[in-house]
Amino acid sequence: xxxxxxRTASLKPGQPVTHALVIGVSAYDHLPGGPLTFGLKxxxxxxxxxxxxxxxxxxxxxxxxxxxxxxxxxxxxxxxxEPADREHVRNAVLGWQEDNSRNSSGTSFLYAAGHGVMLSHxxxxxxxxxxxxxxxxxxxxxDIGSVYHGMAGDQFPxxxxxxxDACRLRPEVFARFANLGTGVGLPSPxxxxxxxxxxVYFSAAPGTLAYGRRDGEGTIFSAALLxxxxxxxxxxxxAGEFHVTGASLLRTLQEQVNSRARQYNAEQxxxxxxxxxxxxxxxxEKPPAFPYAIWLDPDHxxxxxxxxxxxxxxxxxxxxxxxxxxxxSWDLPAGxxxxxxxxxxxxxxxxxxxxxxxxxxxxxxRPKVVSVE
Amino acid sequence: xxxxRVDVGTLRVPVLIRDTHLRIVGQGTNGVTFSVGPGRYxxxxxxxxxxxxxxxVDVGRDETREVAxxxxxxxxxxxxxxxxxxxxxxxxxxxxGWQRARMLTHAGPALLSPARPATFGPVTESGxxxxxxxxxxxxxxxxxxxxxxVTSVALGLPSEGACLIEEDLDRGELMLSAFPADRNxxxxxxxxxxxxxxxxxxxxxxxxxxxxxxxxxxxxSAASGEVLxxxxxxxxxxxxxxxxxxxxxxxxxxxxxxxxxxxEAETAAARGRHSAAAxxxxxxxxxxxxRYTAGFSILVSRxxxxxxxxxxxxxxxxxxxxxxxxxxxxxxxxxxYADLTCPTTTFRNLPHLxxx
Numbered sequence: 001x002x003x004x005x006x007r008t009a010s011l012k013p014g015q016p017v018t019h020a021l022v023i024g025v026s027a028y029d030h031l032p033g034g035p036l037t038f039g040l041k042x043x044x045x046x047x048x049x050x051x052x053x054x055x056x057x058x059x060x061x062x063x064x065x066x067x068x069x070x071x072x073x074x075x076x077x078x079x080x081x082e083p084a085d086r087e088h089v090r091n092a093v094l095g096w097q098e099d100n101s102r103n104s105s106g107t108s109f110l111y112a113a114g115h116g117v118m119l120s121h122x123x124x125x126x127x128x129x130x131x132x133x134x135x136x137x138x139x140x141x142x143d144i145g146s147v148y149h150g151m152a153g154d155q156f157p158x159x160x161x162x163x164x165d166a167c168r169l170r171p172e173v174f175a176r177f178a179n180l181g182t183g184v185g186l187p188s189p190x191x192x193x194x195x196x197x198x199x200v201y202f203s204a205a206p207g208t209l210a211y212g213r214r215d216g217e218g219t220i221f222s223a224a225l226l227x228x229x230x231x232x233x234x235x236x237x238x239a240g241e242f243h244v245t246g247a248s249l250l251r252t253l254q255e256q257v258n259s260r261a262r263q264y265n266a267e268q269x270x271x272x273x274x275x276x277x278x279x280x281x282x283x284x285e286k287p288p289a290f291p292y293a294i295w296l297d298p299d300h301x302x303x304x305x306x307x308x309x310x311x312x313x314x315x316x317x318x319x320x321x322x323x324x325x326x327x328x329s330w331d332l333p334a335g336x337x338x339x340x341x342x343x344x345x346x347x348x349x350x351x352x353x354x355x356x357x358x359x360x361x362x363x364x365x366r367p368k369v370v371s372v373e
Numbered sequence: 374x375x376x377x378r379v380d381v382g383t384l385r386v387p388v389l390i391r392d393t394h395l396r397i398v399g400q401g402t403n404g405v406t407f408s409v410g411p412g413r414y415x416x417x418x419x420x421x422x423x424x425x426x427x428x429x430v431d432v433g434r435d436e437t438r439e440v441a442x443x444x445x446x447x448x449x450x451x452x453x454x455x456x457x458x459x460x461x462x463x464x465x466x467x468x469x470g471w472q473r474a475r476m477l478t479h480a481g482p483a484l485l486s487p488a489r490p491a492t493f494g495p496v497t498e499s500g501x502x503x504x505x506x507x508x509x510x511x512x513x514x515x516x517x518x519x520x521x522x523v524t525s526v527a528l529g530l531p532s533e534g535a536c537l538i539e540e541d542l543d544r545g546e547l548m549l550s551a552f553p554a555d556r557n558x559x560x561x562x563x564x565x566x567x568x569x570x571x572x573x574x575x576x577x578x579x580x581x582x583x584x585x586x587x588x589x590x591x592x593x594s595a596a597s598g599e600v601l602x603x604x605x606x607x608x609x610x611x612x613x614x615x616x617x618x619x620x621x622x623x624x625x626x627x628x629x630x631x632x633x634x635x636x637e638a639e640t641a642a643a644r645g646r647h648s649a650a651a652x653x654x655x656x657x658x659x660x661x662x663x664r665y666t667a668g669f670s671i672l673v674s675r676x677x678x679x680x681x682x683x684x685x686x687x688x689x690x691x692x693x694x695x696x697x698x699x700x701x702x703x704x705x706x707x708x709x710y711a712d713l714t715c716p717t718t719t720f721r722n723l724p725h726l727x728x729x
Contacts, residue, residue, distance in 0.1 A: 118713055119709075121667070146678075178708075188686070236395030275610070278570070313393060335394060357413060
């Protein structure tokens with residue numbers, strides 16, 4: 001197994017790090033066709049979504065407490081990384097566990113996408129590239145539950161994140177091959193106690209039609225996930241420190257996936273699993289910025305007023321300008337800011353407004369209305 | 374010192390207080406006065422599903438501000454309102470479109486066998502939702518099966534008292550979910566459903582947990598239902614000692630024996646006591662299905678773990694392994710039909726329940 005990204009040489013030996021395993025299956029060797037494939041077909045967007053997530057990890061993931069060390073990438077079709085078949089996935093899972101076995105203060109990521117079925121909040125199966133190679137069809141699947149339980153113990157990262165982006169198998173289909181083989185997993189070590197903080201995100205699309213985005217750049221889930229990690233799921237932790245936690249990611253991802261699926265006239269839900277207290281999934285090097293719209297009322301006051309937007313302590317000017325157009329939009333860092341709308345000196349028709357609170361967190365649904373009458 | 378207090382009426386909700394840097398400077402529930410310094414704060418009532426009711430307030434020196442969010446909270450989540458008009462079905466009738474509705478026993482994996490017709494309380498319709506109140510009745514009849522003639526849904530009823538069945542009218546198939554009629558318990562269940570442990574957990578860290586543990590009689594099952602939801606939320610947060618305390622309060626309430634056994638199993642497993650966990654799982658399975666999806670999920674997850682070869686399985690006795698293997702086989706066909714997005718254990722179109 002070769003790493004897709006390997007930064008271990010640039011990191012201090014023994015320091016907590018992040019190891020990631022990313023698997024995406026769109027092209028299935030034995031689909032459609034075959035007596036034990038139950039009408040399943042290859043998918044269009046899963047591998048692309050997995051690849052985009054791996055690129056995000058490589059280029060944007062930021063965790064000063066556990067910097068990225070390695071990414072294993074397995075895709076089908078294979079443009080980069082290695083094939084997502086049983087043999088390669090098995091080696092990758094074992095290698096990923098081995099790397100993580102001396103990384104208790106670090107973080108681990110597992111992302112798996114393809115045909116799948118959810119069995120519990122932590123347990124699911126994702127079909128691999130060579131699914132249905134023989135009649136023990138589930139030998140060619142990834143058993144997420146087995147991997148999850150195999151990563152329990154104090155020697156493994158106490159911060160673990162699992163994403164499963166699945167095109168849902170119909171129950172009657174799965175019930176017919178549920179005992180035909182054993183998925184790739186990990187042996188369950190005898191753990192004294194399971195104290196980790198883990199987050200499991202499972203999203204099952206109802207069918208291939210609703211599954212991929214029309215632009216072919218991944219799935220609804222993967223696109224929403226990247227937007228959430230990019231800022232929509234931001235939470236403030238301290239002065240100037242912003243991050244995404246397991247809990248904030250789940251809340252935002254549920255909302256984003258559901259609302260995006262509705263645009264395709266489909267229903268798609270993200271189900272959350274895992275245990276323990278919320279943990280940080282991603283840190284921002286600086287506060288993420290969001291467009292923030294402000295509507296000046298009345299509109300005819302526009303030529304006579306200007307806006308100044310200050311940080312919450314009113315120590316720094318973040319933006320200023322006129323309401324052209326109205327509503328005007330400014331890119332502002334996440335935070336609670338303070339708006340002054342200043343009327344030209346000598347104009348008694350309007351009144352200056354000072355210290356209007358602006359809560360910027362990426363959730364603005366409609367422009368903030370500020371009246372100067 | 375200054376203070377902030379949030380008024381949302383009788384509902385108990387999680388409240389967050391953040392400063393101008395959006396740092397959390399206070400969290401708990403409404404009804405508590407948060408001590409803060411003078412300044413500007415974002416007061417947030419965090420409802421399930423990431424519905425936030427927020428207000429920015431300025432607090433002066435030595436001032437205690439009361440933030441009135443009662444109306445906003447009620448408006449933000451239509452599920453919290455009870456103003457839906459009655460529809461044509463009368464008390465005791467099946468709602469229109471529900472061709473079959475019957476109570477089911479929930480004993481063992483050969484489960485969901487018909488017991489008797491279900492009886493309904495008032496049926497209401499509001500927007501895209503139709504609600505029917507259902508009284509689960511006797512022990513052992515804690516599931517409801519509804520069919521529209523094409524599809525069927527079987528779902529756990531969350532309370533010995535009345536509970537609400539909600540149907541989403543926009544969908545082409547039966548989409549039902551059951552919630553306790555009690556508003557606070559219903560809210561807690563929505564946090565559990567969304568796995569929003571942080572905020573849902575505040576309800577129990579600030580409220581129920583602080584009270585002196587005491588046993589709850591079967592006549593107070595509505596309250597014990599809320600405690601049970603608190604158990605699941607606390608369990609998922611990893612506060613095992615507090616789960617033990619909460620479980621003590623449920624002893625003697627026979628309505629929840631399956632769920633309690635599963636919670637005890639998971640608590641033991643997370644502590645590394647897998648043999649004890651296996652005993653609790655077997656006890657739970659002998660009593661029937663858990664009513665809550667959180668319990669069903671644990672049952673499936675641990676059952677599958679104990680069926681796999683490895684050190685954990687090796688730590689079990691031969692008898693336990695044999696019984697668990699049999700259990701896994703009995704549940705095998707059931708598992709893929711479970712809808713894990715629902716708050717209570719729900720199966721859609723189980724083959725042996727399909728309309729003939």
